[in-house]
Amino acid sequence: MIQNRKRKAKNAPVRTQLKTAYKKALTLVKDGKLEDAKKYLPIAYGVIDTAAKKNIINNKNAGRKKSRIALALNELEKKGGKGATEAAAEEEK
Numbered sequence: 016m017i018q019n020r021k022r023k024a025k026n027a028p029v030r031t032q033l034k035t036a037y038k039k040a041l042t043l044v045k046d047g048k049l050e051d052a053k054k055y056l057p058i059a060y061g062v063i064d065t066a067a068k069k070n071i072i073n074n075k076n077a078g079r080k081k082s083r084i085a086l087a088l089n090e091l092e093k094k095g096g097k098g099a100t101e102a103a104a105e106e107e108k
Contacts (some may be wrong), residue, residue, distance in 0.1 A: 026071050033071065036062040037080055044087040052088055059084060 040042035040059040067077035087106055 016088040029066050029071050032062050040084045084107050
């Protein structure tokens with residue numbers, strides 16, 4: 016019981032960071048912010064890999080998350096997503 020609480024306390028921040036990074040990466044792609052998404056990609060990959068390394072998620076789950084982010088980013092590139100300056104200019108209008 017005590018060991019379970021210790022592990023939960025140790026894993027909780029990594030799990031939270033994982034969820035946040037994954038959602039942020041997909042949100043950037045969904046919003047069409049291509050440049051921001053490209054800059055954030057290595058950060059998201061690092062967080063996902065860290066969670067997999069610490070056995071918080073399975074290696075295949077980590078690969079699937081990374082693949083989904085990459086697929087979404089590639090779709091955005093094909094559509095010709097907005098850069099950071101274009102998105103800022105649109106918000107001003």
